[in-house]
Amino acid sequence: xxxxxxxxxxxxxxxxxxxxxxxxxxxxxxxxxxxxxxxxxxxxxxxxxxxxxxxxxxxxxxxxxxxxxxxxxxxxxxxxxxxxxxxxxxxxxxxxxxxxxxxxxxxxxxxxxxxxxxxxxxxxxxxxxxxxxxxxxxxxxxxxxxxxxxxxxxxxxxxxxxxxxxxxxxxxxxxxxxxxxxxxxxxxxxxxxxxxxxxxxxxxxxxxxxxxxxxxxxxxxxxxxxxxxxxxxxxxxxxxxxxxxxxxxxxxxxxxxxxxxxxxxxxxxxxxxxxxxxxxxxxxxxxxxxxxxxxxxxxxxxxxxxxxxxxxxxxxxxxxxxxxxxxxxxxxxxxxxxxxxxxxxxxxxxxxxxxxxxxxxxxxxxxxxxxxxxxxxx
Amino acid sequence: xxxxxxxxxxxxxxxxxxxxxxxxxxxxxxxxxxxxxxxxxxxxxxxxxxxxxxxxxxxxxxxxxxxxxxxxxxxxxxxxxxxxxxxxxxxxxxxxxxxxxxxxxxxxxxxxxxxxxxxxxxxxxxxxxxxxxxxxxxxxxxxxxxxxxxxxxxx
Numbered sequence: 001x002x003x004x005x006x007x008x009x010x011x012x013x014x015x016x017x018x019x020x021x022x023x024x025x026x027x028x029x030x031x032x033x034x035x036x037x038x039x040x041x042x043x044x045x046x047x048x049x050x051x052x053x054x055x056x057x058x059x060x061x062x063x064x065x066x067x068x069x070x071x072x073x074x075x076x077x078x079x080x081x082x083x084x085x086x087x088x089x090x091x092x093x094x095x096x097x098x099x100x101x102x103x104x105x106x107x108x109x110x111x112x113x114x115x116x117x118x119x120x121x122x123x124x125x126x127x128x129x130x131x132x133x134x135x136x137x138x139x140x141x142x143x144x145x146x147x148x149x150x151x152x153x154x155x156x157x158x159x160x161x162x163x164x165x166x167x168x169x170x171x172x173x174x175x176x177x178x179x180x181x182x183x184x185x186x187x188x189x190x191x192x193x194x195x196x197x198x199x200x201x202x203x204x205x206x207x208x209x210x211x212x213x214x215x216x217x218x219x220x221x222x223x224x225x226x227x228x229x230x231x232x233x234x235x236x237x238x239x240x241x242x243x244x245x246x247x248x249x250x251x252x253x254x255x256x257x258x259x260x261x262x263x264x265x266x267x268x269x270x271x272x273x274x275x276x277x278x279x280x281x282x283x284x285x286x287x288x289x290x291x292x293x294x295x296x297x298x299x300x301x302x303x304x305x306x307x308x309x310x311x312x313x314x315x316x317x318x319x320x321x322x323x324x325x326x327x328x329x330x331x332x333x334x335x336x337x338x339x340x341x342x343x344x345x346x347x348x349x350x351x352x353x354x355x356x357x358x359x360x361x362x363x364x365x366x367x368x369x370x371x372x373x374x375x376x377x378x
Numbered sequence: 379x380x381x382x383x384x385x386x387x388x389x390x391x392x393x394x395x396x397x398x399x400x401x402x403x404x405x406x407x408x409x410x411x412x413x414x415x416x417x418x419x420x421x422x423x424x425x426x427x428x429x430x431x432x433x434x435x436x437x438x439x440x441x442x443x444x445x446x447x448x449x450x451x452x453x454x455x456x457x458x459x460x461x462x463x464x465x466x467x468x469x470x471x472x473x474x475x476x477x478x479x480x481x482x483x484x485x486x487x488x489x490x491x492x493x494x495x496x497x498x499x500x501x502x503x504x505x506x507x508x509x510x511x512x513x514x515x516x517x518x519x520x521x522x523x524x525x526x527x528x529x530x531x532x533x
Binding site for chain 1: 504
């Protein structure tokens with residue numbers, strides 16, 4: 001910003017950077033050993049005469065969302081035109097601030113298996129559960145420590161398994177799963193015990209159940225048994241990872257690959273192999289290209305040239321920068337304001353709903369603090 | 379688990395969004411509960427836990443101030459720093475987490491004459507809300523478009 005503190009009149013900021021200039025500013029350079037041009041500069045006063053003040057209408061026009069995949073438990077989409085600090089806030093909220101239900105208290109009546117109580121308890125806590133969305137998100141409320149567990153803040157589960165010999169096992173069998181009953185305890189052995197109004201919200205296909213029924217919880221041998229009752233409460237990922245609604249919520253910046261000079265023939269094939277499949281394609285040099293002087297294609301008609309097909313699939317391994325034949329022929333970069341999110345849900349929310357919830361959460365937080373700031377000055 | 383209190387089906391006063399995001403700090407809940415009891419204001423439960431989590435740090439002037447946010451971290455800190463820096467009336471804005479084991483986040487704002495640091499903070503918080511609305515809108519549009527495209531492709 002300007003140095004004078006007594007700047008009262010608003011300076012005219014009318015200069016608009018050219019599209020090429022904007023592109024340049026929005027590209028992070030990926031070099032062989034370094035990363036450069038990393039910080040964003042879109043702030044008022046950074047470029048003299050340019051207006052970078054926050055403007056919601058400008059933002060509305062520049063921000064874009066593109067979906068790549070939208071499955072219940074996995075979504076991939078691009079959020080384009082926002083700053084890293086905003087994109088990161090959404091990512092952090094998805095991981096740490098969106099509430100889910102998880103096993104919090106365990107009443108271990110009997111555990112004669114070889115897994116210690118605390119280890120078994122920890123394993124049970126980490127099992128992701130799912131159930132009716134309406135009940136999970138609207139009916140269930142927070143449980144405060146010391147409160148009486150009620151139908152609207154606690155979900156009760158039960159695990160009661162006993163390992164016994166299987167009389168009907170084949171004589172020559174050596175497989176414990178055949179020799180004994182309940183040699184393996186799975187997440188699906190956990191029974192949901194509906195209480196009060198929970199029967200209304202969590203019945204049939206809406207029942208509280210493990211998202212992945214085949215998670216192995218414990219192994220046992222004849223004579224051993226596990227008998228326990230569990231209480232599930234709502235919590236957030238910042239308290240414990242078991243409450244996180246996502247397996248992963250991450251983003252990466254859109255890679256850019258710019259071929260500066262033609263890469264032809266065998267070099268092109270080698271170049272293609274420097275990238276994951278589908279990133280670089282090989283095309284024949286056309287007659288027109290070969291005719292054009294100064295294009296670098298003269299006399300190469302019909303030869304293969306390397307073209308960029310899909311930069312998004314690149315992992316930015318920088319392998320191509322290690323080879324001398326591509327020196328000064330290719331430039332790697334990333335788009336500073338293009339975030340490719342990958343959200344994998346653990347089952348209690350649809351993956352796209354998690355992102356929407358994170359937006360709502362940030363808004364709610366800002367709203368709450370705005371109120372507090374107003375109260376603070378009064 | 380035996381006891382089931384009788385609430386109307388939609389009768390709960392406390393909705394999820396108004397309760398704290400983490401249930402770890404019990405102490406705060408207890409304090410606010412006690413406060414609400416003393417005041418004896420019924421029907422005002424919505425504000426019971428709104429004990430202020432932001433305060434002005436000592437040594438401030440109208441145009442230069444530091445604010446302390448309780449139980450906040452980089453999530454709000456960096457986002458807030460960004461939108462406040464986008465304000466042309468702001469000369470300087472930065473945030474810090476002074477110590478990792480204290481759940482506190484500080485924001486420093488210095489503005490030019492003509493506005494105040496508090497106003498800049500307030501505008502920043504408002505801008506975040508507007509931003510969230512736009513992102514949400516765009517996200518829903520894109521999702522709708524994607525679903526329709528997919529349905530058309532499979533039909």
